[in-house]
Amino acid sequence: MQDDSRDCVELNTTNPKDLSHQTRDINQNGKQNERKGTHKDNNSAQNGGKQPSGSGINQLNIELGIAKTKKSPEPLQACTSLRTTNPTSNGIANSSLPEASEEDNTISCVRKCFQSSRTNHDCSEAEPEIIEVPERQSARIRRNAASGACRCYQAVRLGFLQCLEDTPFVVPGLVLIILFCVTIIVVIAARHLTGHVGPLAVVCVVLCLCVPLLVCLPCLPSLRRCEQMLALSIWFTLFITAIVFIFTDKVDTPWEQVAFFLFLSLSVYTILPLTVWWAMIFGIGASVCHIIIISVIVSVNHPRPRDVAVQLVANVVLFLCINCVGLFHLWLTENGRRKSTMSRETFSYNRSKRATQKRDQEHLLLSVLPRYIAMELKGEVVKGLSSTFTGAENKPNFHNLYVKQHKDVSILYADIVGFTSLASTCTPEELVVILNKLFGKFDDIAKKNECLRIKILGDCYYCVSGLPDPIPHHARNCVKMGLDMCTSINKLREATGVDISMRVGVHSGNVLCGVIGSLKWQYDVWSNDVTLANRMESGGVPGRVHITEETLGNLGGKYQVEEGNGASRDSALEGRKTYLVIDPNTQNSKDSKPKVNNLATNSRPKQRASVRMSQYLQSWKSINPFSELNRTEESIAVPISPTSDIGQSQEDTESANHQPYTYYQENRRSFVSENGSMQSLDPLDVSGTKTKKLNWLTLLFSDINMEKQYLQSEVNDMHQSAACLALIFTAIFTVQMLTSQKNTPLAISYGVTLPVQLLILLVISIGFLKKWNTKIPCCMKWISLPYGLITKSVLRLFLVFTCLLITLLMAILNIVFIPGDNCLSVSNSGTALDDLNLYSVPYYLYCCLMAMLGVVVFVRVCFSVKLFLLTLALVVYLALFLYVYAPRSDCYIMQLYNRSNTSGVLNEPKLMSGIWLCVFYIACLILARQDELACRVEFLLEKCFEKEREEMEMTENVNKLLLKNLLPCHVTNFFIGKNVPNQDLYSQSCESVCVMFASVPEFKEFYTEDSVNKDGLECLRFLNEIITDFDELLSKPKFNVIEKIKTIGTTYMAAAGLTNPTRGEERKDSDACKHNVRSMVDFAMALMGRLENINRHSFNNFKLRIGINHGPVIAGVIGAHKPQYDIWGNAVNVASRMDSTGILDKIQVTEETAHVAESIGFVVTKRGIVNVKGKGQLTTYFINTEPSLQHS
Structure with missing residues (x-):
């Protein structure tokens, strides 16, 4: 016993309490056995983990499922798959709810182990457990059997559905x-x-x-x-x-196996995956083989050659008809497949191209605005466009404000001292390159120091650390960035000898950040702390970082500072303690004024400062604006493969050309869902929304509206189906005329029905004749009158139904004129029986088969209608051939087999009619269902494509509106949709540009940061209303030459004449100057009128102060990580000074601009000589706003 137990299992020491708990989980009914087992296990644990030689202990541990097999005998083989318990992990004890599969395996193992133990007669304690286990095992077996059967059924079913798809x-x-x-x-x-x-x-x-x-x-x-x-x-x-x-067969007849070969010829065009030419070869080849074989065999043995020739001609007519119908069906499916493939490829290409443009546009948006602001603005634009299209536009009382408050941030303002004199010596291209290199370098420094650049104002650069996400060490970031900027400019000065330096001011506090206005969005910050940071820069020292006491408190002793004495340089800093940061890398920090490297200056006396600057800046590896948008054309030409096999690659297209029916296969793919229903395609739909479904049985759309749209859709190929049915009708008539003995009743019946049939087919074909409406003579214009009727689904269905019903009726109607009702009475007279010419009976069967095939040619007829007609025809034909006209078949068999009833199965018309009618019935149903499915899928694809096109157009319109609010249109087109080299920058020299600065100085007193105004947020809401109303004026056609540049605090900056005139709009410089000045003055007066209207509604008294000047400017896009469109030049600087030195409610202009305004009809008043910073004494004028009403 002891050796046997060692050979069977090796037990692990385990916590007795955990064992007891696990025992209860396995078998709750055997509590008494659990207590006994736990007691025995405690005894084994007290023996130091050594297992005694007792079968009860072995039985207990095996029952708990913790046995680890070494070399187990056969009864214990089921235990080898059990999980071994690790005493350190205690996995079983911690599993309070084991899985059912593990529990079943454990119970099975326990039962086998008990059976093994019973052979040793040492398991009397476990007898109750042996009674319990088989019951649970039988239940488990039943559950496993049911589950296995279900899984097998699902696997077979899914495999069959996949096979149907493939x-x-x-x-x-x-x-x-x-x-x-x-x-x-x-x-x-x-x-x-x-x-x-x-x-x-x-x-x-x-x-x-x-x-x-x-x-x-x-x-x-x-x-x-x-x-x-x-x-x-x-x-x-x-x-x-x-x-x-x-x-x-014993008797050879000309009509023998014609139905079989008709089916073979039809299957070549409809079932076999062959091209048109190969299908024609096989189809015509099978028909020719039958004609040759029958002609050789029957002509030798048949006693009446005339009947043989007539029947062979009838066979030729039938084979020609079946090949034409099959070829028409194949051509129709090939044409539909080809159109579908082309439309899919075109759509896939357009979608990939638009996706590339969308990606570029979104990158352009995110490169200018932070993501959270950009997505919010984009959602609002989408909502606005949707409401415009639906007509449910509800304009709110206030415009949306996209501004949020952020606390504990640091603001850095930096100005390049001496840059104005440098810019005066630069060409436009050089200026844009220098600015882009400088500010691109600053952007790189900002990114490295976790700072977010806000704006570039001329040669002023300001950024914030702590946006959009909070940063604890924001003050250190800004100070470090200021020091890095000064170091870069110092190196630039030493290398080029250009006398420039950096003046930096930093302050820490709270800001309101976001965008205001509805055009030319630029991320900006507002607060009193922002104004103080600006003052810290203007009151700073060149080459040093000037900080406030608040910033110093957030540095945590990181940097050494010295007294800044900012109040001595800017009166706005009066009463504030300021400090200058000592650069740790500078040896002599007290030398505040940077020295110019005279050696560098004298070494290149012949080069301009701008040239030296440009050459040195080439060594700075900065990123050009929107460099990520530059793509080659090949990246657009690769189509994106959409879902549901909509997008077809070139390889798939080429292979599809060798598989005519792939049209069905491709369109049907992904329609069968796992539950067997016909799942509608979900093409190119990245949002995951699902389109409508098809009923798997009736192929009707589940959505009634979709079904109505499908039925009411115009059918363009109905004339082709009508022509094919006319061919079938003609073939039926010809075969019956050839094989019938009495043609007079036949001619009368067709004389009545043929005109009706042709008239209906003509009406059905009106849609085709409509295309040549312009070429039809006036006397024939009536032919297009029924076109409006044929587009109606109910009338179209009625006409097609009537036409098919006539065809099905004429296929069997004239069989009543075949003699043979008294064939039994003349059966004894061989001559009389031979004179009946009953060989026409099987040809009426073939006519019925062709008539049933005519139902299939109208591919756009609903499948339920085809099912009804085919079922009706099958029932009627079977009743006629098997019962009503069965005596004629019997007489014909007697005639063939010399009045004997021992005829062959394959040569008996009555019997073969039942077989072939059913075969063609099933074949026609298969073709009709596949045609219906293909048409509905194609319609569904068009709807999906139309929906996708609308969504893409909506996305494109949204992106265009967003880009219009970021950059001028001509600048956006430069970066998007063209293959722009990475090294190119956008810069443009513009002559005769009129620049305007309009500010609301009184808003500074209006702006307060208290709890009532939500720390200034409500004040900014009012400023947003003012700026947005100003932006709305730019949508008027009279101001189409004006571009908003940006807003600077409460100042609105715009320029006229930046876009290149199109053909037909080119003017001379003098005319362009006058047109730009007129437009800008009119716009300035409109701004004043709009602000006055706001004052009346808000009970305020704000006034505009406007400055206007004109002249040449330089426009360009600069910045690495946040590109920005701006203009520079003397005209811009003077226009800004005209605003800052102006008077409220006045438009101040320079003398040159005043002369131009006066020449176009404006009244100007001389103000006098004004001291303008940087320009000295200038004579300025006011434009009289009173008579401006005639221009507004």
Whole structure:
């Protein structure tokens, strides 16, 4: 016993309490056994972990499922899969709710272990457990069996559905062939016809080939890839079967196996994955083979050559008709597939191109604004466009304000001292390059020091640390950035000899940040602390960082400082203690004024300062604005592969050209969901919204509105279907005329129905004739009158239904004129029976088959209508051939087999009519369903494409509006949609540009930061109303030459004449100058009027102070990480001074601008000589605003 236990298991020491708890989880009914087992386990634990030689202990631990097998005998093999308990991890003891599979495995192991222990007669304590386990095991077996069966069913079902998607025609074709073979075998067996051993053997071979294929197709995807070879092999097998049927029959007739070859020819065009030419070769080849074989065999044995010739001509007509109908169906599906593929490729290309543009536009947006502001603005623009389209626009009383408050930030202002004199010596291109290099370098420094650049104002640069996310060491970041900026400028000065330096001011406090206005959004900050930081810069020292006491308190002793004495340089700092930061890397910090390197200056006396500056700045590796937007054309040309197989690659397109029915396969893909329903496509839909569904049985849209749209949609190819049906109708008429004995009743019946049929087909074809409406003579204009009626689905369905019903009726109507009702009375007279010409009976069957095929040619007719017509035709035809006109078939069989009833199965019209009617019925249903599915999927795709186009157009319009609010349109077009080299910068010299600065100086007193105004937020809301109203004026056509540049605090900056005039609008410089000045003065007066209107509604008395000047300017985009469009030049500086030195409610202009304004009809008043900073004494004028009403 002791050795046996060692050989079976090796037990691990485990906590007795955990073992007891685990025992209760396994079997709650065996509490007594648990207590006993725990007691025994405690005894083993007290023995130092050594296991005694007792079967009870072995049994206990095995029952708990903690046994670790070493070399277990056969009864314990089930225990080897159990999880080993680690005493350190105690995994089992901590698992209070074990999984069901683990519990079942444990119970199974326990039962087997008990059975093993019973052989040793040492498990009397576990007898109650042995009674419990089999019951639970049987329940588990039942659950596992049910679960396994369910999983097997789901796997087979999903595999079959996937097989239907991959091979939509092969599977129904195999099912149809199997049913046909089974039917032939059953008929032969039922009639006891031992003489048909050859056909029976061939049919059994075909059946043995098709059944394994049908079973293996869902399970073997590799077999489905060989679909073409598979379909061709099945077709050749059927072709050989038909040949065998011909040669094994006792009596040879011209109409023998015509239906079989009609089906073979039709399947070539509709089922086999062949191109048009190969399908024609196989289809016509099969028809020619039948005609040749029958002509050779029958002409030798048939006693009446005239009847043979007539029947062979009828066969030729039938084969020509079936090949034409099949070719029409193949051409129609190929044409639809080709159009679908082209539309998908075009849409995929356009979508990828628009996606690239969207990505560029979004990057452009995010490069100017922080993400949280950009997304909020974008959402508001989308909401505004949606409300405009739906007509539900509800304008609020106040415009939206995108401003938030941030506390504990540091603001840095930096100004390049001496840059104005340097800019005066630069060309426009040099100025833009120098500014971009300088501020691009500052952007890199800001990014490295966790600072966010706010704006560039001329040569002034200011940024904030602590936005948009809080940063604890914001003050250190700004001071470090200021020191790095000074170091960079010092190196630049020493290398080039250009006398420039950096003056930096830093202050810490709270800010309001965001955007105001509705045009030319720029991220900005407002607060009294921002104003103080600006004053710290103007009151600072060149080459030093000037900080306030608040900033010093946030440095934490990181830097050494000295007294700044800012009040001595700026009176606004009176009463404040300021400090100058000592650069740790500078040896002599007291030398505040940087020295110019005279050696560098004298070494290159012939070069201008701007040239030396440009050459040195080339060594700075800065990023050009919007460099990420530069892409080659190849990146756009690669289509994005959308979901649901909508996007087709070039390889897929080429392979699709060799598979005509791929049109169905591609459109049907991803329609069958896991629950078996027809899932609608969800193409190119990144948002995840699902379109409508198709009913898997009726193929109707689940959405009634979608179904109505489909039914009311215009059918462009109805004339083609009408022509094909006319061909079938003509073929039926020809065959009946050739094979009927009494043609007078036949001619009368067709004489009545043919005009009605042709009239209906003509009305159906009106849509085709409408295209040549302009070419139709006036006397024939009436022909297009029914066009409005044919677009109506109800009338169109009625006309098609009537036309098909007439065709189905005429296929069988004239069989009543075939003599044969008294064939039984003349059966004894051989001559009289031979004179009946009953060979026309099988040809009426073929006419019925062709008429049923005519239902399929109208691809846009609803499947339920086709199902009704085909079912009605099948029932009527079967009733007529099997019962009503069965005596004619019997008489014909008597005639063929010398008045004997021992006829062959394959040559009996009554019996074969039932088989072939059912075969063609099923085949027509398959084709009708596939056509309906293809049309509906194509319609659904068009709807999805239309929806996607609308969404993309909406996105494009949103991005255009956003970009319009960021940059001028001509600047945006420069960066987007063109292959711009990475090294190119946008810069433009503009002549005769009129610049305006309009400010609201009184707003400074209005702005207060208290709890009532939410720390200034409500004051900014009022400023936002003013700026937004100003922006709305720019939407008027009279101000289309004016571009808003930016807002600086309460100052509104705009310029006229920045865009290049288009053809037909080119003016001389003098005319352009006058036009720009007129537009700007009118705009300035409109601003004053709009502010007056705001004052009346808000009970305020704000006044504008406006300065205008004109002249040449330089426009460009600068900045690495936040590109910014701006203009520079003397005209800009003077216009700014005209504003700062102006008077409230006045428009101040320079003398040159006053002369231009006076020449175009404005009244000007001389103000006198004004001292302008940087320009000295200037004579200025006021434009009289009273007579301006005639211009507004």
